[in-house]
Amino acid sequence: MEGTIIDIRRFTLHDGQGIRSTLFLKGCGLRCAWCQNPEGIDASVGLWYLATQCIRCGLCEASCPVGAIALRADGDPFVRIDRELCTRCGACVAACPTTALSFDGSRVSAEEAAATLLRDVEFYRQSGGGITISGGDPLVQHEFALEVLGLCKREGVHTAIETCLFGKWDVLDRFIRLTDLFIIDLKIADSALHAEYTGRPNDLILDNYKKLARAGVELLTRVPLIPGITATEANVGAMARVIRDRNPGGRVELINFNPLAISKYSLMNRSTEFFNGMAPLPESEIEALRALFEAEGLAVVREHRRPGGAGR
Ligand code: SF4
Numbered sequence: 001m002e003g004t005i006i007d008i009r010r011f012t013l014h015d016g017q018g019i020r021s022t023l024f025l026k027g028c029g030l031r032c033a034w035c036q037n038p039e040g041i042d043a044s045v046g047l048w049y050l051a052t053q054c055i056r057c058g059l060c061e062a063s064c065p066v067g068a069i070a071l072r073a074d075g076d077p078f079v080r081i082d083r084e085l086c087t088r089c090g091a092c093v094a095a096c097p098t099t100a101l102s103f104d105g106s107r108v109s110a111e112e113a114a115a116t117l118l119r120d121v122e123f124y125r126q127s128g129g130g131i132t133i134s135g136g137d138p139l140v141q142h143e144f145a146l147e148v149l150g151l152c153k154r155e156g157v158h159t160a161i162e163t164c165l166f167g168k169w170d171v172l173d174r175f176i177r178l179t180d181l182f183i184i185d186l187k188i189a190d191s192a193l194h195a196e197y198t199g200r201p202n203d204l205i206l207d208n209y210k211k212l213a214r215a216g217v218e219l220l221t222r223v224p225l226i227p228g229i230t231a232t233e234a235n236v237g238a239m240a241r242v243i244r245d246r247n248p249g250g251r252v253e254l255i256n257f258n259p260l261a262i263s264k265y266s267l268m269n270r271s272t273e274f275f276n277g278m279a280p281l282p283e284s285e286i287e288a289l290r291a292l293f294e295a296e297g298l299a300v301v302r303e304h305r306r307p308g309g310a311g312r
């Protein structure tokens with residue numbers, strides 16, 4: 001079986017305990033306005049253009065068999081890609097002499113993905129680590145994710161998935177047998193606001209969260225701190241109660257906003273206007289939000305700024 005992946009990162013330290021390797025799958029059921037891995041939203045492979053690497057040679061336009069590339073001599077960007085017309089044939093990527101054009105993912109078999117993940121199995125054993133499947137969201141390409149998990153479990157490796165829980169319970173239920181740790185991203189307590197900022201209401205997500213907690217699996221709940229949206233006193237207070245009611249005494253991890261991921265939006269020719277004026281929260285504000293979770297009996301295990309940023 002084949003799946004579409006963004007990449008596999010080895011020696012990751014933030015996706016579960018110990019030293020790990022993390023497989024990032026493409027495809028997500030939500031459309032978070034602040035998404036820090038925008039290349040993970042679409043399940044198919046996309047084409048990126050890095051204007052700063054482009055020497056304006058025009059070879060990409062000449063190589064495209066379907067006329068999906070147009071050059072604009074006085075334009076910014078110089079290369080314009082018609083993403084509807086593009087068939088992802090790769091001719092322009094091969095023709096480009098400077099790697100200004102690249103794909104944001106690739107197709108691999110479950111065996112290939114598992115073999116890469118299992119390369120560092122000795123480090124996992126020594127450090128108490130393992131492998132994690134993130135994204136995107138593993139629930140989108142669930143058959144592929146389950147097969148990779150099964151191959152890793154067969155080698156006795158600790159397994160984790162990171163998911164926003166937007167999917168059918170029947171699908172999620174199949175992960176329980178193969179997953180040692182569920183890292184759950186919860187964002188906004190109010191369902192209407194959740195729909196406004198992520199494209200979907202949160203009832204299915206919270207229902208799945210309750211069922212997972214009742215199933216007795218190990219949970220780590222992540223809350224991204226997006227200034228003015230998720231990181232408000234009102235939302236964090238409500239989130240603390242939502243988590244307390246479904247997963248009493250649960251572990252919560254706060255993920256500070258990280259502006260580094262904004263550059264990806266430019267690579268994808270997407271607007272960065274949403275992020276105007278946003279900055280990571282100062283320590284004092286994080287402490288105040290942390291206290292709201294702790295007041296509901298939740299264990300805030302740590303806060304860190306993820307390399308890819310907050311909130312998938
Ligand atoms: S990937 Fe192929 S179809 Fe798409 S722009 Fe490049 S050459 Fe054209």
Ligand code: SF4
Nearest residue numbers: 054055057058060096
């Ligand atoms: S082939 Fe590469 S360097 Fe040349 S114009 Fe196209 S993107 Fe720019």
